[in-house]
Amino acid sequence: MRGARDGSARRAAGSALATALLAAALVAGAAPARAELMQPDPSYKDAQFDLRAALKDTVGQGENPVRLDTLGVALLRLNHYPEAKRVFAHVLALKPGDDAAEAGLGKLALWNDQLAEAESLLAGGLDGDPTAVNDLLATRVRRGEWAAASALADSLGQTGYAEMLRRHADGDLYQKSGASEAKLMLARVYPVPLVRVKLNGQLVLMSVETGTGDLLIDDYFARQLKLQMLGSQRPTLWNSDYVTVKNALVQRLDLGGVRVANVPAGVLKTGRWSVEVNPQGEHVVGVIGINLLRQFTPTLDLKRQYLELRPLDAAPPAAQGASHVPFEIWGENELTVYGSMNGGRRMAFALDSGIPGCGVAAPPEVFEEVGIKAGVMTRMVAGAGSMLRGRPWNGVQVSAVTIGPLAKDKVSGWSGAIDSSELWRHGVRRDAAVSNDFLRGRRVTFDWAKRELVVEGD
Numbered sequence: 001m002r003g004a005r006d007g008s009a010r011r012a013a014g015s016a017l018a019t020a021l022l023a024a025a026l027v028a029g030a031a032p033a034r035a036e037l038m039q040p041d042p043s044y045k046d047a048q049f050d051l052r053a054a055l056k057d058t059v060g061q062g063e064n065p066v067r068l069d070t071l072g073v074a075l076l077r078l079n080h081y082p083e084a085k086r087v088f089a090h091v092l093a094l095k096p097g098d099d100a101a102e103a104g105l106g107k108l109a110l111w112n113d114q115l116a117e118a119e120s121l122l123a124g125g126l127d128g129d130p131t132a133v134n135d136l137l138a139t140r141v142r143r144g145e146w147a148a149a150s151a152l153a154d155s156l157g158q159t160g161y162a163e164m165l166r167r168h169a170d171g172d173l174y175q176k177s178g179a180s181e182a183k184l185m186l187a188r189v190y191p192v193p194l195v196r197v198k199l200n201g202q203l204v205l206m207s208v209e210t211g212t213g214d215l216l217i218d219d220y221f222a223r224q225l226k227l228q229m230l231g232s233q234r235p236t237l238w239n240s241d242y243v244t245v246k247n248a249l250v251q252r253l254d255l256g257g258v259r260v261a262n263v264p265a266g267v268l269k270t271g272r273w274s275v276e277v278n279p280q281g282e283h284v285v286g287v288i289g290i291n292l293l294r295q296f297t298p299t300l301d302l303k304r305q306y307l308e309l310r311p312l313d314a315a316p317p318a319a320q321g322a323s324h325v326p327f328e329i330w331g332e333n334e335l336t337v338y339g340s341m342n343g344g345r346r347m348a349f350a351l352d353s354g355i356p357g358c359g360v361a362a363p364p365e366v367f368e369e370v371g372i373k374a375g376v377m378t379r380m381v382a383g384a385g386s387m388l389r390g391r392p393w394n395g396v397q398v399s400a401v402t403i404g405p406l407a408k409d410k411v412s413g414w415s416g417a418i419d420s421s422e423l424w425r426h427g428v429r430r431d432a433a434v435s436n437d438f439l440r441g442r443r444v445t446f447d448w449a450k451r452e453l454v455v456e457g458d
Helices: 002-029 042-058 065-077 081-094 099-111 115-124 132-143 146-155 159-168 219-224 271-277 364-369 376-381 420-424
Strands: 175-178 182-188 194-199 202-208 215-218 228-238 241-255 258-268 284-288 296-301 306-311 323-326 328-330 334-341 347-351 360-362 394-403 406-415 432-434 443-447 452-456
Touching: 042 065, 042 420, 065 081, 065 099, 081 099, 099 115, 099 132, 099 328, 115 132, 132 146, 146 159, 159 228, 159 241, 159 258, 194 284, 215 219, 215 241, 219 241, 219 258, 228 258, 271 284, 323 334, 334 432, 360 364, 364 394, 364 406
Parallel strands: 202 284, 215 258, 347 432, 360 406
Antiparallel strands: 175 258, 182 194, 182 306, 194 202, 194 241, 215 284, 228 241, 241 258, 296 306, 296 443, 323 452, 328 334, 334 347, 334 394, 360 432, 394 406, 443 452
């Protein structure tokens, strides 16, 4: 009986693999008719070639773990997750402990917030993928395993980040008191959402950005407000690029009637950025990032102009007719959704509400793939924000952008706001970022438990 069951399981696994191979064949062989005019960039073409080659090499090799690993990685890199998952699962059935399969499945588990499974797989698959060690660090951070995370960060040479992680181990960060929820009116919604809060008792203006982690505070105000400086530095992601910040803690942050004590922050100069996001207005002292928002069930209402914060265990408000957009969390805190531009192929988008005056941002080659190339006039009228990262941002307009069930026509964008190096940073293709202009006029609630955006409004 046992032999029969094992044989049945092997046949089922073989059937699943055949399905994956067929899907891979369709993906690798299909090319849109317009591809002669609007070609993907060379790195994407290389990934497509690798997938076709892996498919060819796997024909008749359904029991060969090495060749199946190559196919699984090729599928994963091009966002074909169900097929990659089936291939990697079959590899582990053939060869338990296979590094590449564990690394691939661990990455997918991390993105879907299955953190215990992710840690187990990634810890055993560090040699299977060069990005696996970063995924393991992200997993330990998200699980709150501060000692293990700081030790791993130290081993990677990230000493400044390791110091901040050790500070987390004290257990007194994000301490809430006062009211259980808050509703704050936004001072403005464009080019980025701005809200008034109190930092160490002083009323200030800050942006609300889903594309960065900790609070970011201007260095002048950090001194004036006597933030607790930790004496080290680290890189952090902001506006789809990396900046160096000094580690700090905000002792008190008042969000309406909710007080949060000991909030991790990064300190840097924000003068040029402040002019871009609040022209002719008061200085914007910094950014409220996703790590603080994840302490609540937040709603960013860009229609009625409110930021609403409910307890973390509160169910998102039910809204008849609301759209539900699934998201994944890549790395430590990078919200990722799926959609398309101009009716093209399926793309992964970072969700970043803080790119100034922008609905969708991407490297130039991604826009060119969908038939958009910044012209002379757009380069001439690019604003001060186009040079915030030391490279030009050229204005474009995208005819149509879709994210899950949501769609919007004539979406403004920045070509070059994301560097080409970001396309493959996670070892998987992520093409662009969707930002504030796409969300404008909508009410967006973040349901962390279901990993979905609940979106009201057209």
